[in-house]
Amino acid sequence: MLSVSPNSMARSSLEEMLETLRKRDENEKPKDLPPALPARPKLKSKTRPPSPKRMLPNSLGIKGDVELEKNSSKKLQESKGLQRNANFGAYKKVKGMEPNINYFINKKLRIWCCLRNGQWVSGQVQSSSGDKATVLLSDRSVVTVPVGELLPANPDVLEGVDDLMQLSYLNEPSVLHNLQHRYARDTIYSTAGPVLIAINPFKDIQLYGDEFVTAYRQKFLNDPHVYSIADTAYDRMMEDEISQSIIISGESGSGKTETAKIAMEYLAMIGGGRNAIEREVLQTSYILEAFGNAKTSKNNNSSRFGKLIEIHFSATGRICSAKIQTLLLEKSRVVQLVNGERSYHIFYQLCAGAPPTLRDKLKLKGASEYKYLNQSDCLVIHDIDDAEEFRKLMEALNTFRISERDQEHVFQMIASVLWLGNITFEVIDNASHVEVVQNEAVTNAASLIGCRVNDLMLALSTRQIQVGKDKVAKSLTMEQATDRRDTLAKFIYANLFDWIVDQMNRKLAMGKEQKGRSINILDIYGFESFKRNSFEQFCINYANERLRQHVNRHLLKLEQEEYELDGIDWTKVDFEDNQECLDLFEKKPIGLISLLNEESNSLKATDLTFASKLQQQIKSDPCFKGERGEFHIRHYAGEVTYDATGFLEKNRDALHSDIIQLLSSSNGQLPQLFASVSANEDTEFSSPSTYTGVPDFQKQSVATKFKDHLFKLMQQLENTTPHFICCIKPNNKQVPGMCDKDLIIQQLRSCGVLEVVRISRSGYPTRLTHQEFTSRYGFLLVKDNACQDPLSMSVSILQQFDILPELYQVGYTKLYFRAGQIAALEDVRNQVLQGTLEVQKCFRGHRARCYFHELKGGVITLQSFIRGEIARNRYNTSVGSKAKVAHKSDEQLVAVVQIQSAIRGWLARKDLNKLQSAKTLNVDIPKTGRKMEAKELPREILPSVVEDLERRLLKAEATLGEKEMENVALKEQLNLFEARCLEYEVKMRSMEEMWQKQMASLQASLAAAKNSLGAGDTTGRPGKPEGSPSPRYYDSDDATSMDTPAGCTPVKFTNSLGVGANREVNGGLAIVSHLTLEFEQRKQNFDDEALAIVHLKPGQLHSTNPADEYRRLKCRFEEWKKDYKVRLKETKAKVHKLGCSKAGKNRRKWWGKKSK
Structure with a gap:
């Protein structure tokens, strides 16, 4: 609310200056000058101008939101009656320029004609009489229609433009024709101002890949594309350091999930680093789709949960971490299917692609053998290979480094759910009490869960009742036992899904999150309306209503409110606000969610009493209509009829304590974990129940948890800069190339495309505060601006560059520019900065060269001194070393000579001794002496000498033999040579x-x-x-x-x-x-x-x-x-x-x- 200040009674200098300029402009009004400064409206409350910062409106709150919204609307209506009288900056409309159908009739131009069946057909007016006109249609037929059912058509030159803002005449048939023309040429992306429109082609189109990523990243392409939206979000995140969000909306089957994957692929490629986290981010899609997507009557790959993926970036723009938030998995699809639909993909993928060893461990059979899967008579999807999808899932799990043991535990839980569905019961008495039929289904289910067969049978067929201090087992009826079995299957699968998401978040949280550097991609289930709509569709459509309010707030509400509060002349564009529908869901104490919780807590309430209470309490609401057992809600996308059957039970989501005890006693890791998590939740939100027929603890209802989670999600998105993608489903048959005009028109209306384009065309998308404008462009002023305030400087800048008055407006706090007008100032600014850089470059170069020459001269002088000193030192060292070497060489030479003389003397003495000993042995000895020596010699010869002599003799004999053999060989060779000589x-x-x-x-x-x-x-x-x-x-x-x-x-x-x-x-x-x-x-x-x-x-x-x-x-x-x-x-x-x-x-x- 606006606060009243006592000091605001006196007129400020700024007000006086504005009033003076306004009067001068009214008197002179020169054509070549921009309009005068705006006159502040004289508010009765004497308030100051509003702050440029906009906070989150109170309408998003859970308590008191209706009253606050009404107060806000009342304030806006009061401010409308206090508009200023001045026309500064007004976007003046020239009379006669609005499309006049009479002009088209008189000129016989091409028009759009609405036929009785509601279809718009192109034609040409042949004649007119009063309020009737004769039109020649494009199929050459002639019809007579009221003039009021004719709309002008755009010229052929504008056919197929990529931005709807370029259309001369903006109406439903023109927009539809333009989108259909582009869709027929596989150009599925168009823009409607700030919104990207994506039409599902239902086939592969060559618009993606590395080449397109590079082209959009390098700005070689600027055609409408998901890559362009993701690139814009990435650039703004890096420049402004503000988190961004990409919000994808549309009906079920419009291609939201694929669009989110394409955006993630682009961000992963431009933000990929040395780590493998970008690959893990991409692999999340395969895992989430396998466990959270299923085939419905409208979509073969429908997301049965909502998700918000946060991708965090480092200061250098690299992906450092990521986080996945999920929203309300449709648990009922596990146990109950509509004819022609399938359960979650993982069941069919496991049955089709599991290897033999895993099949033996899980006791797996074909998908047709399981009741949970075969009840809808739909086991396969056209052109989808479940075995191949299972292989991709295994690769994704390995990418996240989930161990083989954990993967086996996951598949055990999946198989246990399938076997639980095959468990049957038989009646044992007249009171319809039942017991479990013991067969392979209960045996395999108990084995996979990790409990005893008897414990599982008792938990499914009996209920423990506290009677005093004792507990008594009471048998269940067939309906109760079936519900108990299905509840256990849903509980296991829902907790398994949450566990898998938690495991992925742990792997993705490897980097440190940085504030202001994240991109959030929102992909929730689309708006749904089936023949039978239950509690799941109730929650899904409520989420879409909240998301539509968020989109309308940013695209339609905030901008127009800002124009009005900042004193901008503006013709308000009306749009269909869904606030009434949101109030129907959220208001207290008579809102849908409040009444649903009230009935869920009642012991005697049934689905019929719930529907009856709705009809009594809120029958006056324009968005609601009640009937017996059902009720109707008028959503932004159309009216939906809800069957109240099962609402209370699904909202309670009750799980009896017997089931918790069964899982707690299991020897399996995951069942024990699921039981502990559920027990903690029960402890946090529980209040003891006094009735023994209901669960031991009454925890928070599903609708309340979903509402709180959704509110936190919207609060998180409010802190980001949004980028919007509107996905359109061209037909319900999912056939490529086919356009259902009525379906497309209905989606364009629900998305408010025409209103967004009108606001964008007549609005001011570029806005800067006076201070921001002067700080960015103030240096461009030729005159001295030291004494001027920011507003005067801003006006002077606009006058200097001859910006046309109709291209901008001056508000109390900001300057508002038409689309593309700020680019002229940016070009001038860039040129001046570039010229400044050139001058600075030349000056720095000159200064650096001068310094370099001085430094070079000093370095050369220093080098010459150093080289001289080094040369002198080397010379002195070499002279001294030569003398030392010569002296050392002489000493070595003397030593060598002495050694040689000593060795020669020793050799000479050795030879002399040998000669003397030989001479002594050769002397003649007397015969007597010889005889005596001959007699004494044997006594003196040692054994070693004898061995040496024998060894020499053997060696001599061997040598003699070798010589004889060599002699024989030489003789043979001689004979050969003699023959050759002849x-x-x-x-x-x-x-x-x-x-x-x-x-x-x-x-x-x-x-x-x-x-x-x-x-x-x-x-x-x-x-x-x-x-x-x-x-x-x-x-x-x-x-x-x-x-x-x-x-x-x-x-x-x-x-x-x-x-x-x-x-x-x-x-x-x-x-x-x-x-x-x-x-x-x-x-x-x-x-x-x-x-x-x-x-x-x-x-x-x-x-x-x-x-x-x-x-x-x-x-x-x-x-x-x-x-x-x-x-x-x-x-x-x-x-x-x-x-x-x-x-x-x-x-x-x-x-x-x-x-x-």
Whole structure:
């Protein structure tokens, strides 16, 4: 409530300034300036402006919430009548701009026409008469409808926009058409202002994975997506250090659970660290779905419990821990099923996928063998493999490091529930008392629970009654025994579910929670309305009403209240508030929950009396309608009829002390734990009962616990910044690509999508206090702003940057901006900051370079000094060390010489002693002396000497044998070499003959060359003495083609040149003579080497191989022969040039011969 201050009677300076500016603006009203400052409304209470901080409203409380809500509404209605007269910052609506259907009729534009069946169809107005219009529909049919049933349609260019705020005409058929257009193209996500709309595709769509995560994280994509919502929540959490929440709402089967998993997947991928907690966070979904989800008539994977997952992050943005809170598991589904539905998935997964060893331990059979599972005639789900799902569940349990022993205990409890369902009873007397039929069901159930068979049979068929100081066992009827059995099965399964959640929380709580760094994901069961609705649907729909109130509060209420309280001109958008329905559930003492608890505590109350009492007490409530045995509640999503049968029993959730004692006496770990937990709860909320026919303790009712838990959950969400996702179910048949327009419209209405879009379109999503605005953008002002207050500075900033008046409003405490308008100031701010950073960077760089140069010069100088000192020290050290080394080397050399002399002396003396002893032994001894020594010698020889001599003798004999064997081998080798030598001699002779022939051929060619040269010289230079020597010519080419006789052909000399030959001729003769001399020398050398190889001695064979020597000799001969041919050709060319013309002719005739 607003407080009244006595000092507020006097007008403050701020009020006077606002009034002055308002009057000036009214007088001048220039078009190019923004509107004036707001005038504060003159409140009768003379209150101060409200604080910008909004607290949680009292309407969320349990006590007195109705009265407080009414008081709050009354205050708001009073404030409406005290609005200010000024028009500063008003969002002025231009007349004629609102959609006028007459304009569409006159222009014959496209419109939406509502037919008699309630369907909206696109068409075009053909004509109009009064309040009737003739419309040509899209199917080419013509209808006449009232003008009031026509709505304008958006142009084709806006078809399929991703944000409903972009639609020119916002109405139900336009929104429905836009969503249907996108859904047909598998674009299942759209935005309605701050709300993400997700339509369940009922099939896999390629919109997820690492690539999309990276794209949204790097801001490459900004299309509507769950990733975008999660990314926004993560960024705001890191920037503002305020916890965030992602609230997912929608009907059952709309895809809330899958949407929550997608959001968790994104957060796990961007917040993943070195630990494995992000993988554990993702694996929670498999475990929770297996134990808490089931197939219903509307959803194949319906969550039968609510959950809030808190993911905590470190200062660096990494996931450090997580926590799971669950809300009201539907226990009745364990024992009772509607036709066509299934129990929880884990029962079918265990029966289908358990390995043989586990099946033997649990005595498992097929799912069709258990009464709890086969009563609905639905054992499988289309396209779902229960065995494969069981394998995934085992992987998830292993990820949480739940031991095999604990896993076995869990499956024992699951199997015990199944066997309990097969326990039957038989009537034993006329009073319908029963006893348990002893069969395999009761035996297996007792074995799995860990109790004796007889104890289990007594606990299910009898009841202990206290009579005085004694206890008496009373038999139960068939109905009572069946309820006792089902109660035990529900108790075991519900406690097992809580134990599994507790185990996961222990594994996830590995990191330290940090305040303000968490993201909460809320996924509760969707709104439900079946043919028969019981206590479970009552609680589920109540939770949805509370969640809808939370959504409406943040999206519709708070924003409009803030506009009104802060003096903003605003046309209120009406929406359907569900506060009346919440009051019907929560108000005291005549609310539904209060009356239900009252009847549950009554001993004589029945379900019929409960329904009758509701009808009497709250029949005047507009949201309630009572009938015999049932009642109707008008929820935000529609009217639901509830069957009162079973309400009291389910609300009591009674568990008799006999069952607690049975589980306490069990030798199983989990049953004992479940019994102790239940006993503690009973002790905390119990009051002794005086009636022996009811449980020993009356604990808190289910509805009260659920209400308290839900209230704490909402309080936790109030401390976070919310982000909303509205899931839409396109059809009830769960068929992909099919749209039920009526169903979608009904969900859009219940979610208030149109109202949210209207408020978002005409609202101011960006708001900053005056101080926040000036502190963020004040440095952008060109003028001095030292003396200005935050409000004046804010106005000056807006004037400086020419922000249009219709794009913002100035409130008492805050500035309000249209969507996207603050981005212009952010761009300017970023540019200025970037420019400042550039200047600072340049200055810091210049200063750093100057300092670096100074430092570099000093360092270089210091380094030079240090290097000089080090060099001098090293030099002095090296000089001293060299002297020491030289001195030490001399000392070592003297010592070595002394040691060597001593050793040589010792060796010399040793050799001398040996020589003297040998000489002494060789001296002739007289015969007598010899005889005497011969006689005395045997006496002097020691045994060791004899052994040594014998050993030497044996060694000598062995050596002799080895030498003889070696001699024989050498002889054989000698014979082999002699044979090879004979072969080589034969080869050598043949080679020698061949060489002789080649030599003779070469000599003949040389002689022919000499003759030719001599003939030429004689004709050219007569007068040469006949006996003068002449050079020798040799041509290897001609030698190879001429016939040469065997043997050595003598060298022929010609005296064809006279004494008066010129220098050139003498030069040619000298070359020929040199070649001839070389030929003779080489021939002699080759002959000698060949003969040497032939006449090798036998003793040289082991070190020289004749064949190798022949090959080497032949190679040298071939190399010399090749070289000699080249030089011979060169000499021939020179000689050819020296001859005269006639001699040239002769030579040409001779050289031109070809060998045949």
